[in-house]
Amino acid sequence: MKARSTSLRGTKKPREASGAEGGTPRSRLPHAERKAQILETAGRFFSEHGLTAQTRALAQECGISQRLLYRFFPTKEDLLAEVYREEILGHFKSVWFVELQDRSRPIEARLNDFYKDYLASVLTRRWLRLFMYASLADARMAPDYIAGVVIQLLELIVQEVAAEQGVDLPDDKDLLHEAAWVLHGAISHYAIRRHLYHAGSTLPEDRVVRMQVRMFIAGFQSYFEAEAEPSG
């Protein structure tokens, strides 16, 4: 079907970007390059079709034979593990920790910028679908990510918000985490709605983030001021 190319193919010249039917080998690539290409394609592929999708379909999407996958990864599980490491853990920017602590700017502006970037860099359709498939399949996937990265983020955020508002925070770590989750969860769920549920609104993302952040800051202040002053 795809061998419909316009003939005149000189002597041996390998054709590019065509299906996998002939016997003619496709363009040869050095090991590292081919592996990177497979991982890139696999990220997209498993994100869309789930971790139970078949290696043959992945190979076809890569434009290579199924056998070739096994020159780079001993088993499908090893391939999945590498995809997970790259796609899930590889999008976090350490600069966020710095920027969120820049007290020369109002916390509202810092949070607006951070979450705008976090939505664009981490909470993408691809990341969310992979993360969800992995979480559903393996109970240990999500906790590692959350414990390793998100918790630090949450602690930093409550600290910065409280500092700007001059409120005293209780010592209960779990309570503080949960308070920061109010914002982080709401924005995460907004991304889930858009990319997984396909039920996003027509509002521009910026506006949603700004509303979320502003409501959070006001709610946070109200809540912890009232907590700190039990007297009516």
Added chain:
Amino acid sequence: MKARSTSLRGTKKPREASGAEGGTPRSRLPHAERKAQILETAGRFFSEHGLTAQTRALAQECGISQRLLYRFFPTKEDLLAEVYREEILGHFKSVWFVELQDRSRPIEARLNDFYKDYLASVLTRRWLRLFMYASLADARMAPDYIAGVVIQLLELIVQEVAAEQGVDLPDDKDLLHEAAWVLHGAISHYAIRRHLYHAGSTLPEDRVVRMQVRMFIAGFQSYFEAEAEPSG
């Protein structure tokens, strides 16, 4: 489970609750009863193992032969569709609409009660996993649920909160939905964290809900009061 009757059943005594190895038929059930039992087991089964899990494993979990499944459902897809209808759409309580509009009680108390019940009735591990598997596999699943039920809930909530606070709401429906999603999404994400990510805190659920609701109410008021009064 029900065939646990006290034995003494004459000559042929079919064994119970055992694997499917002999050839001895299991306890016979009338059509409707067996179908209900299959659907119940299938809900649990597919929720745990995903929609791509195998009919043979499901049959074993039901304690019946794989062939018997096909006496009740023409294909696996038909079975999945019935499971989805029962498990996803069948837990919504219409009484919630009534209770949320009971203005003899403060909106905070109404929201606390509602979300406590919503978490217990809808946002269970089983419901969430099924909903997520279905959303990932079929882009049309989640929007149907959200458009059919949740949107009405969101509109009711913003309306009730605004009424108690005496604030004027803008006309932008999408903005109002998004505002209510701040609370609904944060609580949904809390459930996702607990049941899908296995990363829940040690705080009791009641307390988390109360904090979410209180922060939302304060943030909502602050946000829409400021929106309505652009001056000062």
Added chain:
DNA sequence: ACACTATGTCGTCAAGTGATGACATTCAGG
């Protein structure tokens, strides 16, 4: 006892499914 129907199982088929051995092609270095 007899037949009839509903309930339930065994065995099997055809299409897939991860994985692997054997073989083909390219290319650098002598």
Added chain:
DNA sequence: CCTGAATGTCATCACTTGACGACATAGTGT
């Protein structure tokens, strides 16, 4: 040109998986 390693494919194996025909058993009415 020769050689050997790297890159790539085909064919295939053993096992899975949805689906179904043929058959077995239990309960019921007559």
